[in-house]
C-alpha cells in the first residue's frame with residue numbers, strides 16, 4: 661500500500677465514504693482502478709527490488725508486532741514510538757547501493773529506532789567499516805543489542821543513546837567524518853543537524869547526506885495548515901537556498917532528499 665501518498669489516502673477515503681453510492685458505477689470503477697494502479701506501482705517496486713536478509717525481515721516483523729502503544733501508556737517510552745517509523749525494503753536496498761557504490765567506510769545515522777536501516781547499511785560495509793547511529797530512546801537499547809547480535813554485521817554498529825545534537829558535538833570533538841549520513845529522526849531537528857554537519861567537517865570530502873521524509877506524507881507540497889506541516893518544506897527550501905549544495909529529491913517512499921557539496925558534483929571545464 662502506498663501509505664505515504666496523501667492522494668492514495670484521499671482516494672481510499674472517498675471510495676469508503678457513503679457518498680460513493682451516488683456516483684455512477686463506471687466512474688466508481690474507474691476510481692477503484694486508479695487506486696489499484698497506485699497500490700500496484702508501490703508493491704511492484706518491493707517485488708522487483710532485491711529481497712532483504714533474513715535478519716532484516718526478522719527486525720521488520722518484530723517491530724511491526726511490538727506493543728508500542730502499551731510501552732508508551734505504561735511509561736516505558738517517553739516518546740510515542742510506533743511501528744510505522746520503520747523504513748521499508750526499497751529504502752534499505754537504496755542505502756546499501758549508495759554505500760557500496762561510494763565504497764563508503766564511515767556511515768552516520770541520526771534516528772536508529774529498531775536498527776533496521778542501521779543494520780542494512782552495516783551489511784553493505786567492508787569488515788573495517790562502521791555505522792555510528794544516534795538514538796534518543798533508551799527503551800530501544802536491549803532490543804537493538806539483541807537484533808545486532810544476531811548478525812555478523814552487527815559488530816560494525818556503534819550506538820549512542822542521547823539527543824543527536826549531543827552525539828554530533830562529541831563526534832566533532834573526536835575529529836570524525838562520514839562518507840554517508842542518513843538523517844531519519846525528529847523533523848524539526850533536520851536543519852540544525854545539516855548545519856552542524858556541514859560547518860564542522862562531519863561530512864567527508866565527496867560525502868553524501870540522505871534526509872528521509874522529504875515529502876512528510878505530502879505536507880511539504882500540500883498547502884500547510886500548521887507550523888508542523890511546514891517543517892520539512894522549510895528544511896527542503898533551506899537546502900535549496902544554499903548555493904554551495906546540490907540536491908535531488910528522490911521519490912522513494914516518503915521522499916529522500918540527497919544532498920552533496922556542489923564542488924563535489926560539478927565537473928571542471930575542459931582545458
Ligand SMILES: C[S@@+](CC[C@H](N)C(=O)[O-])C[C@H]1O[C@@H](n2cnc3c(N)ncnc32)[C@H](O)[C@@H]1O
Pocket residue numbers: 739741745746747748770771772773774775776777778794795796797822823824825844845846849
Ligand atoms: C523514523 S525513526 C528511525 C527509523 C530507522 N532509521 C529505520 O528506518 O528503521 C526515528 C527515530 O529517531 C529517534 N529520535 C527522535 N528524536 C531524536 C533526537 N533528538 N536524537 C536522537 N534520536 C531521535 C526516535 O526515537 C526514533 O526512534
